[in-house]
Amino acid sequence: MSLEFVTIYWRDMLRFFRFRALLVSSLVQPALWLVLYGAAMSSNFSRFSSALPLPQGSVSVTYLTFLGAGVIALTTLFTSLFGGISILFDKNWGLLREVFASPIPRTHIIVGIGLSGVTKSILQVLVIMGFGLLIGVKFFQGFTALHIIYSIAGILLFVGIFSLGFLFLSSAISMTMETPEGLQGVITLLTLPLFFASNALYPIDAFPPIMRLLSTLNPLTYLINGVRYFAIGSSFYAMGSLYVYTKGDIIFSLLYLAAFAALMFLVARRIFDKAIVT
Amino acid sequence: MSDNIIEVNNLEHSYGDFKAVNDVCFFVKEGEIFSFLGPNGAGKSTVINILITLLPLQKGSVRIAGYDLATQPEEIRRSIGIVFQDETLDRDLTVWETLEFHGRLYSLPKDERRQRIEEMIQLVELEDKRDVRTRNLSGGMKRRLEIARGLITRPKVLFLDEPTIGLDTQTRRRLWEYIKKVNESGTTIFLTTHYMDEADLVSNWIDIIDHGKIIVSGTPTKLKNDLGQDMIYLETSDNEAALRMLQSLKVVKAAKATTKGLTITITADGTHCLPILIGKLKSMGIDIKGVNLKEPSLDDVFVHYTGRDIREGGAEKFSKVVIRRGR
Numbered sequence: 192m193s194l195e196f197v198t199i200y201w202r203d204m205l206r207f208f209r210f211r212a213l214l215v216s217s218l219v220q221p222a223l224w225l226v227l228y229g230a231a232m233s234s235n236f237s238r239f240s241s242a243l244p245l246p247q248g249s250v251s252v253t254y255l256t257f258l259g260a261g262v263i264a265l266t267t268l269f270t271s272l273f274g275g276i277s278i279l280f281d282k283n284w285g286l287l288r289e290v291f292a293s294p295i296p297r298t299h300i301i302v303g304i305g306l307s308g309v310t311k312s313i314l315q316v317l318v319i320m321g322f323g324l325l326i327g328v329k330f331f332q333g334f335t336a337l338h339i340i341y342s343i344a345g346i347l348l349f350v351g352i353f354s355l356g357f358l359f360l361s362s363a364i365s366m367t368m369e370t371p372e373g374l375q376g377v378i379t380l381l382t383l384p385l386f387f388a389s390n391a392l393y394p395i396d397a398f399p400p401i402m403r404l405l406s407t408l409n410p411l412t413y414l415i416n417g418v419r420y421f422a423i424g425s426s427f428y429a430m431g432s433l434y435v436y437t438k439g440d441i442i443f444s445l446l447y448l449a450a451f452a453a454l455m456f457l458v459a460r461r462i463f464d465k466a467i468v469t
Numbered sequence: 470m471s472d473n474i475i476e477v478n479n480l481e482h483s484y485g486d487f488k489a490v491n492d493v494c495f496f497v498k499e500g501e502i503f504s505f506l507g508p509n510g511a512g513k514s515t516v517i518n519i520l521i522t523l524l525p526l527q528k529g530s531v532r533i534a535g536y537d538l539a540t541q542p543e544e545i546r547r548s549i550g551i552v553f554q555d556e557t558l559d560r561d562l563t564v565w566e567t568l569e570f571h572g573r574l575y576s577l578p579k580d581e582r583r584q585r586i587e588e589m590i591q592l593v594e595l596e597d598k599r600d601v602r603t604r605n606l607s608g609g610m611k612r613r614l615e616i617a618r619g620l621i622t623r624p625k626v627l628f629l630d631e632p633t634i635g636l637d638t639q640t641r642r643r644l645w646e647y648i649k650k651v652n653e654s655g656t657t658i659f660l661t662t663h664y665m666d667e668a669d670l671v672s673n674w675i676d677i678i679d680h681g682k683i684i685v686s687g688t689p690t691k692l693k694n695d696l697g698q699d700m701i702y703l704e705t706s707d708n709e710a711a712l713r714m715l716q717s718l719k720v721v722k723a724a725k726a727t728t729k730g731l732t733i734t735i736t737a738d739g740t741h742c743l744p745i746l747i748g749k750l751k752s753m754g755i756d757i758k759g760v761n762l763k764e765p766s767l768d769d770v771f772v773h774y775t776g777r778d779i780r781e782g783g784a785e786k787f788s789k790v791v792i793r794r795g796r
Contacts, residue, residue, distance in 0.1 A: 198574055202562070206562075292521050292522055
C-alpha cells in the first residue's frame with residue numbers, strides 16, 4: 192500500500208500546530224459554546240422540564256449534559272465543513288500546481304486532507320469532553336474505567352467517520368470554488384438546515400413532519416445518537432423526551448455515517464480527477 | 470533512439486472554439502538549454518502546461534525522456550522538475566520543510582531525501598536560511614529555493630517558466646550562474662523568459678511561438694544572422710566614391726550618406742563581411758577613418774517575427790513594426 196497521503200497530512204498538521212492562534216481558537220471556541228449557550232439555556236430548560244413527570248425507572252439528565260453531546264457534534268460539523276478550505280487556498284496561491292504535477296495520486300490528497308481534519312476534530316472533541324466534565328456535564332455516569340475507555344473510543348470512532356464524510360464534501364466544494372467568500376456562502380447554506388434539523392440542541396419529537404424527515408436523513412442526527420449512546424447511556428430521559436438506543440440503532444447509525452463518507456469520497460474523487468489547475 | 474529528450478509532434482489544444490495551440494512540433498536535445506519564447510497569449514503557457522502534465526493532451530504526441538505523455542504521464546512526472554512562473558511556495562513552511570515536502574511528494578526514501586536536501590541547500594547557498602519561513606525570504610532567495618526544489622528529484626529536464634521575472638540585475642546574474650551549473654551537470658533546461666538578452670546569452674536553441682504555431686527556430690546566432698540586417702557605419706576619406714562602390718555590391722541591401730559618414734545595411738553576417746568591405750575600399754585607395762558594426766539583437770528577431778515587442782502583451786497585433794537598433 193502506498194502511503195503518500197501521509198505527506199499531505201504531515202504538511203497540514205505542521206501548519207495547524209504552527210498557527211497557535213488558530214490552534215487555540217479552534218479549541219476554545221467549542222468550550223465557549225458550552226459555557227455561554229449551555230449555561231444560559233440550561234437554567235431555562237431545567238425550569239420547565241422539571242415540571243414534567245419523570246417516567247418510572249428512567250434516568251434523567253440535565254440540559255447541559257444533553258447539550259454536551261450536541262456541542263461535540265456541531266463543532267465537528269463546522270470544523271469538518273471548513274476543513275477543505277486549505278485546498279481552496281492552495282489552489283488560489285498556486286501551491287496546488289506543485290502537488291498536481293507530482294506523481295502523488297489525487298485520491299491521496301483527498302485522504303490526506305481528510306485525515307488531518309479528523310485529527311483536528313478528535314483533538315477538539317477531547318478538549319470539549321474534558322472541559323465539559325469540569326463545568327458539570329455529566330458524561331459517563333456510573334461507568335467503570337474500562338467502560339469509559341470503551342465509550343471514548345466509541346465517540347471518537349463516530350466523530351472520525353462523520354468528520355471524514357464532511358471533509359470529503361468540503362474538499363470537493365473547495366475544489367470547485369473560486370473564492371473563500373463563495374465557499375463560506377455555500378457552507379453557511381449547508382450548515383443551517385443540518386444544524387436545525389437535528390437533535391443537537393433540542394429533541395426532534397415535536398418537529399413538524401418535514402423537519403423530522405430531514406432529521407432522519409441528516410448525518411448529524413446519527414452522530415449525535417452515537418455520541419449520546421456512548422456518553423450518557425442506552426436509555427435516558429431529557430427535555431421531556433425518553434431516549435432509548437438499541438445496539439442495532441447504533442450499528443445502523445455507524446453504517447449510515449460510513450455510507451455517507453464513502454459517497455462523499457466518490458464525489459470528491461470525481462471532482463479532483465476532473466479538476467485542471469494551471 | 471534519438472538524442473532528443475523532448476519530442477513534440479502535431480500538438481493541438483483548444484479551449485472551446487479557440488485553438489490556442491495549432492500543430493506545434495519541436496524537439497529539445499538532451500543537455501541543452503532550450504528557450505521557448507513567444508508574446509503573451511501566443512500559446513506558450515498552454516504548451517508548457519501540457520508538457521508538465523497539468524493540462525490534458527488533446528491531440529498530437531509528446532515524448533519526454535523516452536516516455537509517452539499519453540500513456541506514461543507518471544513516469545514523465547518523475548523525470549521532470551518544474552519552477553513555475555509565479556511563486557508556488559507555502560509561505561508558512563521553512564526552507565527545509567519546503568524541500569522535505571517536495572521530496573516526500575516524489576516518494577524519495579528518507580536517507581536519500583535528507584542527503585539531497587542538504588546538497589540542494591548548499592547548491593543555492595541557503596544554508597543560513599534553513600529554518601526560516603519562506604515568507605521571510607527575498608525574491609531572489611525564493612527563486613533559488615524553487616530551483617532547489619525542482620532539482621531535488623534529479624530531473625532529466627528542468628522547466629523554468631520565467632525564472633528571473635521581477636528580480637534585479639544582480640540577482641538575475643547570480644541565478645543564471647546556478648542554472649548554468651545545473652545545466653553543466655547534465656540537466657536539460659526548458660526555459661521561457663521575457664528577457665531576450667538572457668535567452669540570447671544562455672540558450673543553445675530557441676523556438677518562437679506565436680498564434681499557436683512555431684514561427685521560427687534556430688540557435689540565437691543563426692536567428693540574428695538570418696535577419697540579415699547588420700548595420701555598418703563607416704567614415705572614409707572619400708564618402709562619395711565609397712558609397713558608389715558599396716551600392717554596387719550584392720551583399721549591400723541599402724547604403725546612404727549621413728552628415729559625416731555612411732550607413733549600410735547588409736544581408737550577410739557583418740562580422741565576416743566587414744573586413745572584406747574594408748579591404749575593397751582600401752584597394753580603391755579610400756582610407757577608413759571610423760567603423761561601427763551593429764548586429765541585430767534577439768529583441769529585433771522577436772519583433773521581426775511576431776510583429777510586437779515581447780513585453781508589450783498581445784493587444785496591438787502587428788501595429789508596431791518598428792525595429793529597434795542596437796541594445
